[in-house]
Amino acid sequence: MKGESALQVAQVIVDVPTRQTNSPFSYSIPDHLADQIQPGMRVQVPFGHRKITGFIVGITDSSSFDGKLKPIADLIDLYPVINPELLDLAQWLADQTYSFKISCLQTMLPGGMRTKSKKKLIAKNQQICAKYPEIFHGEPEIEYDRQQFDNQTLAEILKLQKMGDIRVEYNLTNHARPIMLKAYSGNLDQQEIQAALKTVRKNAIGQIKLLKTLSQHPNDTLLLTKWESMGVTAGTLKTAEKKGWVSATLKRHVRNPFLREVAPTKPFELQPDQQKAVSSIEKAVSQKKDQVFLLEGVTGSGKTEVYLQSIAHALAMGRTALMLVPEITLTPQIVGRIRSRFGDQVAMLHSAMSSGERYDEWQRINQGKAKVVVGVRSAVFAPLTNIGLIIMDEEHDSSYKQADNPRYQTRDVAKWRAAYNHCPVVLGSATPSLESRARAMKGVYTLLSLPHRINQHALPHVSIIDMKTEMAKHHSALSTKLADAIQVRLDKHEQVILLLNRRGYSAFLMCRDCGYVPRCPNCDISLTMHKDTHTLNCHYCGHKEPVPTVCPKCHSKRIRFYGMGSQQLEEQVKNMFPTARVLRMDVDTTRKKGSHEAIIDKFGAHKADILLGTQMIAKGLDFPEVTLVGVLNADSALQFPDFRSSERTFELLTQVSGRSGRADKTGEVIIQTFNPDHYAIQLAKTQDYEKFYATEMRVRHDGKYPPYYYTVKLTGNSPSENQTASEMFGIMNFLKKNLSPNAIILGPTPKTITRINNHYYYQIIIKYRKEPHLKATLDDILVQSQKKQRQGLQIAIDNEPLDFM
DNA sequence: AGCACGCCGACT
DNA sequence: GTCGGCGTGCTC
Numbered sequence: 056m057k058g059e060s061a062l063q064v065a066q067v068i069v070d071v072p073t074r075q076t077n078s079p080f081s082y083s084i085p086d087h088l089a090d091q092i093q094p095g096m097r098v099q100v101p102f103g104h105r106k107i108t109g110f111i112v113g114i115t116d117s118s119s120f121d122g123k124l125k126p127i128a129d130l131i132d133l134y135p136v137i138n139p140e141l142l143d144l145a146q147w148l149a150d151q152t153y154s155f156k157i158s159c160l161q162t163m164l165p166g167g168m169r170t171k172s173k174k175k176l177i178a179k180n181q182q183i184c185a186k187y188p189e190i191f192h193g194e195p196e197i198e199y200d201r202q203q204f205d206n207q208t209l210a211e212i213l214k215l216q217k218m219g220d221i222r223v224e225y226n227l228t229n230h231a232r233p234i235m236l237k238a239y240s241g242n243l244d245q246q247e248i249q250a251a252l253k254t255v256r257k258n259a260i261g262q263i264k265l266l267k268t269l270s271q272h273p274n275d276t277l278l279l280t281k282w283e284s285m286g287v288t289a290g291t292l293k294t295a296e297k298k299g300w301v302s303a304t305l306k307r308h309v310r311n312p313f314l315r316e317v318a319p320t321k322p323f324e325l326q327p328d329q330q331k332a333v334s335s336i337e338k339a340v341s342q343k344k345d346q347v348f349l350l351e352g353v354t355g356s357g358k359t360e361v362y363l364q365s366i367a368h369a370l371a372m373g374r375t376a377l378m379l380v381p382e383i384t385l386t387p388q389i390v391g392r393i394r395s396r397f398g399d400q401v402a403m404l405h406s407a408m409s410s411g412e413r414y415d416e417w418q419r420i421n422q423g424k425a426k427v428v429v430g431v432r433s434a435v436f437a438p439l440t441n442i443g444l445i446i447m448d449e450e451h452d453s454s455y456k457q458a459d460n461p462r463y464q465t466r467d468v469a470k471w472r473a474a475y476n477h478c479p480v481v482l483g484s485a486t487p488s489l490e491s492r493a494r495a496m497k498g499v500y501t502l503l504s505l506p507h508r509i510n511q512h513a514l515p516h517v518s519i520i521d522m523k524t525e526m527a528k529h530h531s532a533l534s535t536k537l538a539d540a541i542q543v544r545l546d547k548h549e550q551v552i553l554l555l556n557r558r559g560y561s562a563f564l565m566c567r568d569c570g571y572v573p574r575c576p577n578c579d580i581s582l583t584m585h586k587d588t589h590t591l592n593c594h595y596c597g598h599k600e601p602v603p604t605v606c607p608k609c610h611s612k613r614i615r616f617y618g619m620g621s622q623q624l625e626e627q628v629k630n631m632f633p634t635a636r637v638l639r640m641d642v643d644t645t646r647k648k649g650s651h652e653a654i655i656d657k658f659g660a661h662k663a664d665i666l667l668g669t670q671m672i673a674k675g676l677d678f679p680e681v682t683l684v685g686v687l688n689a690d691s692a693l694q695f696p697d698f699r700s701s702e703r704t705f706e707l708l709t710q711v712s713g714r715s716g717r718a719d720k721t722g723e724v725i726i727q728t729f730n731p732d733h734y735a736i737q738l739a740k741t742q743d744y745e746k747f748y749a750t751e752m753r754v755r756h757d758g759k760y761p762p763y764y765y766t767v768k769l770t771g772n773s774p775s776e777n778q779t780a781s782e783m784f785g786i787m788n789f790l791k792k793n794l795s796p797n798a799i800i801l802g803p804t805p806k807t808i809t810r811i812n813n814h815y816y817y818q819i820i821i822k823y824r825k826e827p828h829l830k831a832t833l834d835d836i837l838v839q840s841q842k843k844q845r846q847g848l849q850i851a852i853d854n855e856p857l858d859f860m
Numbered sequence: 861a862g863c864a865c866g867c868c869g870a871c872t
Numbered sequence: 873g874t875c876g877g878c879g880t881g882c883t884c
Binding site: 070071072073076102103104105107 | 861862863864
Binding site: 064066067069071075076079080081082083100101102103104105118120122123124125842845846 | 878879880881882883884
């Protein structure tokens with residue numbers, strides 16, 4: 056105790072995601088930690104009977120808690136991992152997304168830093184250990200995992216623990232660790248080296264080599280691998296260490312996630328439109344204005360150069376920059392361009408990196424060594440300070456919205472950080488989201504546009520094939536026109552991209568005689584065919600079963616698969632064009648780290664003629680040899696009961712059309728569809744965003760959809776359909792009572808896929824323009840549902856969902 | 861989350 | 873009468 060000096064109390068958010076533990080708990084700070092502890096550090100604290108992780112969110116003089124405070128058990132971090140800005144942001148995010156504060160704090164850290172708590176059971180002595188082989192299997196201590204014991208053994212363990220025969224130990228481990236490499240540095244000056252050289256025997260080759268190397272690198276700490284590459288073995292170094300010639304240290308190895316080296320580049324000369332955009336952005340950076348720009352520009356209009364020069368300006372002002380991109384692996388070119396301009400100041404964060412690489416990059420940012428961060432969604436929480444500019448490329452992309460808790464929209468977080476740091480945000484897109492474009496029209500955002508393609512490349516010729524008439528003729532996935540066009544390219548040694556719009560489109564099994572389709576026993580969907588493992592899989596719960604050879608219902612042998620997955624398409628294309636080299640890119644072929652880039656490189660080097668795959672090939676790829684893009688099923692997204700399906704279809708088609716015809720050769724795009732007259736498809740053909748915007752806004756207005764209305768989606772699920780339905784009706788009534796009559800409450804309705812893993816899902820959609828009580832009402836619902844959770848009911852709230860499905 | 865406390869049924 | 877089922881509440 057420090058006598059009269061104010062008693063310091065740490066406010067800790069504990070790692071227990073429940074409503075009751077969603078505000079800070081007070082802990083006393085032990086003397087030996089008093090001068091180290093800071094807000095934003097993680098600690099271990101006693102909580103009830105166990106020890107858990109928590110985040111220090113504040114240090115105060117007193118506590119409102121009347122009981123006796125427990126002391127903090129230990130520090131996990133030596134420096135704050137959440138800076139003051141992010142601490143504030145976490146609170147806002149929790150409110151905004153109706154999630155627990157601990158979940159928000161946790162998502163701000165790179166995955167590998169999340170602590171895992173492990174429980175160990177330790178027998179008091181040998182007798183206990185020997186007496187309960189069903190628990191200990193002869194070992195003095197075991198790792199405890201609830202699932203491994205049945206209820207009876209569990210009760211026994213509990214009893215033994217009470218009697219003190221078994222001790223429980225809690226261990227918290229950090230997943231990602233820095234890689235430490237052994238290194239040696241010399242202790243001798245040149246004279247001592249010469250002296251030592253005289254004392255060693257003539258045939259001590261290793262020692263002589265070592266001393267000579269030492270004299271060439273007098274002050275360096277060289278890694279063991281470096282020594283070895285110079286012919287000095289680990290053994291020799293050990294001996295030298297004993298003699299005091301060298302000392303061993305551990306050197307932190309920073310993993311380098313950049314697969315290839317890039318040559319530095321200079322800024323390009325800007326076109327007038329680009330110059331205008333850069334000037335406006337620079338002005339906002341200089342004036343520290345948290346202005347939001349919408350940079351609208353077709354593919355090839357030079358958006359990236361605008362980003363780069365604006366970032367350069369922010370750096371020149373002594374500030375940092377954050378650039379967000381959708382799934383970064385899809386745009387290695389962009390990363391390459393940024394690195395070539397800003398070199399080692401760039402840190403990169405994305406999901407295809409190993410957790411160790413992400414950890415190292417994150418550390419570089421947190422230590423202020425990286426000034427520019429390029430990354431996907433979660434990089435919006437990068438621990439940069441003094442941000443001067445935030446860029447969000449392809450701002451309409453759906454990967455910017457997180458699908459599970461906290462369900463945040465990256466754009467909103469970016470705007471929050473911009474306001475905090477007094478810096479502008481640039482939202483870039485060829486096909487802005489209607490929300491953003493509508494705000495630009497209202498003057499909330501500043502619209503900057505780049506209407507011209509650099510180099511004046513002609514737009515590709517786009518044609519639309521009506522698959523209804525095509526299917527009447529034959530049953531191939533490729534229309535005659537597309538097949539002919541492919542053959543022409545193959546003859547001319549040009550490349551082709553075939554895009555399969557995969558959503559909800561995969562191979563399933565069906566009996567030709569009775570129409571039987573195998574379905575998942577746990578979920579309400581049909582099983583999909585996986586040819587590689589030769590199983591029927593459920594995409595929702597992971598259920599697998601062997602492929603039947605006879606129909607289980609009518610015993611017919613004519614049970615075949617239908618539909619088209621990318622595997623089937625690959626086979627069909629190979630059959631039609633036996634000499635063509637075909638590459639497939641989808642979730643299956645890109646699972647392995649680096650395989651994504653490998654495929655892109657291979658195709659880019661023209662080692663294949665046809666690249667076929669799902670959405671992932673639609674974005675950001677630039678292959679000059681590609682002169683034909685075929686979209687096999689343009690409208691599979693249109694069939695979803697979702698108000699954004701037109702927008703998605705238009706985006707996708709516009710994007711792939713930009714993929715073709717960028718080089719000297721004019722490109723061609725062939726779109727196959729069952730809805731050739733749909734406006735999304737017709738307007739994509741002419742790349743007419745303006746008309747699409749106007750048409751779609753009308754639809755949204757009439758249907759009372761965003762951006763005219765705000766939306767919230769409430770989903771409930773439980774093992775009992777009756778319970779789910781009745782609880783959701785209760786919630787609907789509660790909403791009706793508490794919201795104004797202007798609010799539109801839809802549902803509850805069963806979700807499109809009602810049953811997943813034997814849980815029944817119902818949802819309610821709320822559409823509104825102004826509801827001051829909405830937040831409080833929804834918070835109330837969450838508090839009340841906490842009690843029902845024990846009966847298996849789970850309620851999820853998605854603020855501004857991307858879909859209504 | 862994970863456990864203790866506490867109130868009801870089927871048993872030594 | 874007790875043992876143990878799991879519904880409820882608490883953890884600084």
